[in-house]
Amino acid sequence: MDDKALEQIRQWFMEYLASFEMEAGEDRGNIELKRIHTIHVEDNAGLIALKEGMGDNDVLLARLSGLLHDVGRFPQYERYRTFNDGTSVNHGELGEQVVREAGVLEGLPALPDLPDLPDQEREAVLACVRYHNAYSMPDIEDAMALRLLRVVRDADKLDIWRVMAEYFESPPEVRSPAVVNHLEDRPTYSRKMLHDLALSRQCRLGDAGVMNDIKFMILSWAYTVNFSSTCRLMLERGLVERIAITLPRHAGIEDAISSLISHIRGQAEGSGTNL
Numbered sequence: 099m100d101d102k103a104l105e106q107i108r109q110w111f112m113e114y115l116a117s118f119e120m121e122a123g124e125d126r127g128n129i130e131l132k133r134i135h136t137i138h139v140e141d142n143a144g145l146i147a148l149k150e151g152m153g154d155n156d157v158l159l160a161r162l163s164g165l166l167h168d169v170g171r172f173p174q175y176e177r178y179r180t181f182n183d184g185t186s187v188n189h190g191e192l193g194e195q196v197v198r199e200a201g202v203l204e205g206l207p208a209l210p211d212l213p214d215l216p217d218q219e220r221e222a223v224l225a226c227v228r229y230h231n232a233y234s235m236p237d238i239e240d241a242m243a244l245r246l247l248r249v250v251r252d253a254d255k256l257d258i259w260r261v262m263a264e265y266f267e268s269p270p271e272v273r274s275p276a277v278v279n280h281l282e283d284r285p286t287y288s289r290k291m292l293h294d295l296a297l298s299r300q301c302r303l304g305d306a307g308v309m310n311d312i313k314f315m316i317l318s319w320a321y322t323v324n325f326s327s328t329c330r331l332m333l334e335r336g337l338v339e340r341i342a343i344t345l346p347r348h349a350g351i352e353d354a355i356s357s358l359i360s361h362i363r364g365q366a367e368g369s370g371t372n373l
């Protein structure tokens with residue numbers, strides 16, 4: 099894997115994306131949101147791999163996995179007009195299918211100079227696409243696939259926190275409902291989800307009933323982060339604070355957030371993987 103191969107695959111991605119050109123308005127905005135998210139996740143993945151001391155090839159493969167991780171979002175949105183996997187399709191599995199069918203990692207006909215990736219690297223990147231959105235780490239044995247998947251899952255969460263912080267900070271009239279799975283912005287929340295967050299557990303999307311519950315869910319991901327570098331980046335970017343400040347004022351919520359921030363600070367002071 100080298101920079102040139104990554105650039106060629108990036109070119110393929112941009113052309114693939116152009117096939118989902120939408121009319122102006124909400125649909126175009128939703129596709130654009132995922133395009134920008136993809137760029138950030140690629141950068142985050144490269145940064146985390148670098149900060150964790152991974153070799154040049156791993157850094158490039160992490161970037162490639164970040165670039166391709168959400169490729170299934172585009173056909174998902176085109177077909178179902180939603181990003182909710184539960185009511186449409188698993189976008190990780192769909193993304194793997196897209197990459198396999200297009201032969202992106204096996205020398206595209208349109209890219210004759212692109213060398214085939216070695217089998218292990220190709221399967222590791224495909225595992226990242228397939229499993230980046232799984233509730234927990236899958237039971238896979240290949241060390242390279244595990245390493246890259248941990249990086250991509252962290253890189254993805256890091257950017258989702260950015261996307262959501264910007265979303266909650268923006269005026270309601272410019273927010274696209276698809277971003278929060280069409281959940282209403284009401285001043286209530288799920289007691290179960292707050293309870294899970296307070297117990298340092300990962301919240302489940304299925305328990306979410308209003309927009310505030312999405313905040314609990316994404317904040318709870320901080321308990322599943324794989325690398326101390328990711329925690330340092332979260333703190334540097336002030337992401338938890340930006341999301342937490344939009345939650346209702348309630349002592350139980352404030353306690354859960356304080357514990358969460360203490361946890362992130364503790365992990366940020368460590369080194370390497372905290373698994």
Ligand SMILES: [Fe+2]
Pocket residue numbers: 135139167168254
């Ligand atoms: Fe993503």
